[in-house]
Amino acid sequence: MATATITTSHYKLFPSPRNQHRVVFEHEVFVPHPYAIIDLPSLNLKGRYSLFAAHRMVDARNGQLVTFELEVDVATFNAKFKPD
Secondary structure (H helix, E strand, O other), X not given: OOOOOEEOOOEEEEEOOOXXXXXXXXXXXXXXXXXXXXXXXHHXXXXXXXXXXXXXOOXXXXXXXXXXXXXXXXXXXXXXXXXX
16 A cells, blocks of 8 residues: 655655654754665664655755654764765
């Protein structure tokens, strides 16, 4: 069964089937690499997180949106994630 899309004021989102939490959390990072592998469990984040394929409406750019429950996880993600 197809997962429904989520439309916000900035993005059209397609949830990853591997998400444990299908929630758009408050803190987010747009990754402009739609095919990059983002292995969130390996980053040992402190809070909950979710990953979406994303279409950013302001500039029609495709990528991925990672959302985090805790702001500290944004810094961890930015420090550890390197697109392939």
